[in-house]
Amino acid sequence: MAVYTEVTDDALAAFLADYDIGTVVAFRGIAEGVENSNFSLRTTTGDFILTLYERRVDPQDLPWFLGLMEHLAQRGLVCPQPVHGQDGAALRQLCGRYAAITTFLPGVWPRRVRQSHCGPVGAALARLHLAGADYTPRRANALGPQSWRPLLDRCRDRANEVQAGLEHELDDALTRILAAWPDNLPVGHIHADLFPDNVFFLGDTLSGLIDFYFAATDLLAYDIAVCLNAWCFEPDFAFNVTKSRALLRAYVQTRPLSAGELAALPVLCQGAAIRFLLTRLFDWLNTPAGALVTRKDPLEYLRRLRFHLSASDAAAYGL
Amino acid sequence: MAVYTEVTDDALAAFLADYDIGTVVAFRGIAEGVENSNFSLRTTTGDFILTLYERRVDPQDLPWFLGLMEHLAQRGLVCPQPVHGQDGAALRQLCGRYAAITTFLPGVWPRRVRQSHCGPVGAALARLHLAGADYTPRRANALGPQSWRPLLDRCRDRANEVQAGLEHELDDALTRILAAWPDNLPVGHIHADLFPDNVFFLGDTLSGLIDFYFAATDLLAYDIAVCLNAWCFEPDFAFNVTKSRALLRAYVQTRPLSAGELAALPVLCQGAAIRFLLTRLFDWLNTPAGALVTRKDPLEYLRRLRFHLSASDAAAYGL
Numbered sequence: 287m288a289v290y291t292e293v294t295d296d297a298l299a300a301f302l303a304d305y306d307i308g309t310v311v312a313f314r315g316i317a318e319g320v321e322n323s324n325f326s327l328r329t330t331t332g333d334f335i336l337t338l339y340e341r342r343v344d345p346q347d348l349p350w351f352l353g354l355m356e357h358l359a360q361r362g363l364v365c366p367q368p369v370h371g372q373d374g375a376a377l378r379q380l381c382g383r384y385a386a387i388t389t390f391l392p393g394v395w396p397r398r399v400r401q402s403h404c405g406p407v408g409a410a411l412a413r414l415h416l417a418g419a420d421y422t423p424r425r426a427n428a429l430g431p432q433s434w435r436p437l438l439d440r441c442r443d444r445a446n447e448v449q450a451g452l453e454h455e456l457d458d459a460l461t462r463i464l465a466a467w468p469d470n471l472p473v474g475h476i477h478a479d480l481f482p483d484n485v486f487f488l489g490d491t492l493s494g495l496i497d498f499y500f501a502a503t504d505l506l507a508y509d510i511a512v513c514l515n516a517w518c519f520e521p522d523f524a525f526n527v528t529k530s531r532a533l534l535r536a537y538v539q540t541r542p543l544s545a546g547e548l549a550a551l552p553v554l555c556q557g558a559a560i561r562f563l564l565t566r567l568f569d570w571l572n573t574p575a576g577a578l579v580t581r582k583d584p585l586e587y588l589r590r591l592r593f594h595l596s597a598s599d600a601a602a603y604g605l
Numbered sequence: 606m607a608v609y610t611e612v613t614d615d616a617l618a619a620f621l622a623d624y625d626i627g628t629v630v631a632f633r634g635i636a637e638g639v640e641n642s643n644f645s646l647r648t649t650t651g652d653f654i655l656t657l658y659e660r661r662v663d664p665q666d667l668p669w670f671l672g673l674m675e676h677l678a679q680r681g682l683v684c685p686q687p688v689h690g691q692d693g694a695a696l697r698q699l700c701g702r703y704a705a706i707t708t709f710l711p712g713v714w715p716r717r718v719r720q721s722h723c724g725p726v727g728a729a730l731a732r733l734h735l736a737g738a739d740y741t742p743r744r745a746n747a748l749g750p751q752s753w754r755p756l757l758d759r760c761r762d763r764a765n766e767v768q769a770g771l772e773h774e775l776d777d778a779l780t781r782i783l784a785a786w787p788d789n790l791p792v793g794h795i796h797a798d799l800f801p802d803n804v805f806f807l808g809d810t811l812s813g814l815i816d817f818y819f820a821a822t823d824l825l826a827y828d829i830a831v832c833l834n835a836w837c838f839e840p841d842f843a844f845n846v847t848k849s850r851a852l853l854r855a856y857v858q859t860r861p862l863s864a865g866e867l868a869a870l871p872v873l874c875q876g877a878a879i880r881f882l883l884t885r886l887f888d889w890l891n892t893p894a895g896a897l898v899t900r901k902d903p904l905e906y907l908r909r910l911r912f913h914l915s916a917s918d919a920a921a922y923g924l
Contacts, residue, residue, distance in 0.1 A: 292716050293716065294715075294716040294717040295713050295715055295716060295717070295806070296717065298713070309808075310713055310807075311711045311712075311807065312709075312710075312711050312712060312713065313713040314635050314636075314637060314645060315635065315636030315637055316633050316634065316635070316636055317633075317634030317635055317636035318633060318634055326633060326645060328711070390631075391631075392630045392631050392647070393630075393631060394614050394617070394629055394631065394632040396613075396614055397611050397612065397613040397614060398613045398614070398615065487614070488629075488630065489628075
């Protein structure tokens with residue numbers, strides 16, 4: 287639930303005067319997304335999303351994100367397009383925040399994942415990876431494997447408050463994951479956060495991808511591992527291999543996986559699980575009472591992590 | 606910030622099948638309103654708001670609210686219109702909640718109130734009062750003066766946690782207000798919650814009123830008193846008599862006030878201040894840590910209450 291910054295009508299009108307998209311007709315905060323303030327904006331010329339960048343986003347990264355979104359769209363991937371002001375700049379300032387207007391995407395994100403969603407997600411992820419190949423600028427993954435040990439160290443004192451023995455279990459898992467982490471797999475630009483709330487559908491047809499603000503340059507197959515965590519567990523944390531098979535098969539039809547990528551799937555999935563576990567654990571221990579953001583339970587990812595630690599090869603994922 | 610209930614795409618599609626408004630094109634939670642879950646819904650035929658009624662709304666009152674909105678709109682007041690299903694019913698069920706679809710209103714609520722907003726608000730309030738005159742069903746005001754003493758009693762033990770001496774100050778004020786409460790003023794249907802976030806503007810033109818879920822049958826002039834509290838204090842809690850004069854003058858041009866209503870303005874304003882003070886105080890003391898709803902500071906209304914207690918007549922409000 288996220289509107290951290292209130293935008294007055296005066297400020298909005300002045301902001302819009304620097305664009306050629308007309309004047310405001312409707313403006314409402316969107317109750318989704320946890321990192322930035324998002325508003326649904328209708329002007330006399332159409333529908334847009336206004337984003338004010340808050341907290342965790344490093345302003346220096348914003349041109350990279352916006353550039354990636356433009357690059358991907360130029361290559362046919364449906365994602366929000368930054369709208370440029372009259373001076374050509376897409377990244378602007380509003381109410382003391384960096385801000386951008388992007389195009390509105392039709393579609394609804396699936397509150398309950400069905401098997402029929404998973405193929406389209408795999409295919410779209412592969413298209414994203416191919417479309418990003420010639421986007422030259424790079425962005426290091428701030429939440430990549432090098433960040434996990436420091437993140438655990440910042441939670442270490444209080445990890446066992448969340449579950450007895452959690453510190454020890456995470457230490458062991460992390461040691462094993464980092465020791466096995468592959469260093470010779472194909473690298474490219476990854477979405478890194480392609481959860482259901484970032485994928486829009488119209489019926490069973492995928493209509494677009496949103497929220498590229500965790501995107502980075504990292505192992506492409508790690509992005510698949512994020513999706514397997516995000517799309518293929520049931521509400522009771524049972525792994526649904528039918529869903530993962532659908533996701534992987536659709537992916538490899540567009541971008542085949544190397545033998546090395548296939549072999550690394552278990553450790554990549556373990557890494558993706560511990561990445562979300564650690565950021566959720568950090569937030570869990572550090573979110574003040576009464577904050578606007580609902581804390582997400584880190585232990586949901588402990589359940590996933592244990593599954594992936596038990597997986598011996600890609601067959602566990604249906605390939 | 607309010608989306609308390611997640612609506613799955615399956616449930617939404619099934620729900621929409623009972624209407625003649627097409628299929629879903631976009632669906633997003635709205636980060637506004639604290640009582641119900643609101644979603645912005647675009648279908649193949651247009652834009653709508655989907656509301657799921659939560660918590661404080663008594664389901665038995667919903668037909669009255671929806672009926673009032675239809676009645677007011679038929680008499681030219683711009684407010685959301687309930688959309689009827691194929692069976693004629695506007696009030697339906699979705700995800701275990703009562704639910705209704707209403708029409709989408711263009712406009713933006715003013716995050717910062719300017720004097721130019723206040724006249725249109727006064728005029729719209731008067732039109733609402735006249736348009737409601739022949740809506741026969743009545744709804745007692747559950748948050749009217751008879752509710753204030755019991756509400757204070759439920760907060761009494763812990764009121765002084767919020768501010769030293771608060772219990773005593775509220776007891777004194779409430780005794781004074783209830784003793785002076787008028788019982789012979791014109792009665793009608795009031796909005797009872799016409800705060801800036803419930804009034805949409807396009808530029809300086811008022812484009813519609815929303816959120817009738819506190820509406821009730823009560824003293825019409827009490828509704829004016831709510832508006833004077835909601836629209837005419839500056840962020841530092843100074844009363845802006847220029848704003849209140851604009852609001853009142855515009856009101857009386859459409860619906861003249863009787864001598865009795867004018868004379869009662871101070872006590873009605875005191876009552877409106879203590880009503881919002883008490884519900885905020887109750888919420889402040891009873892909102893669990895980590896709740897999605899931001900607690901609003903009850904003491905903002907103590908500042909207003911003190912101003913109104915110092916007002917001796919309608920001249921204090923610019924009339």
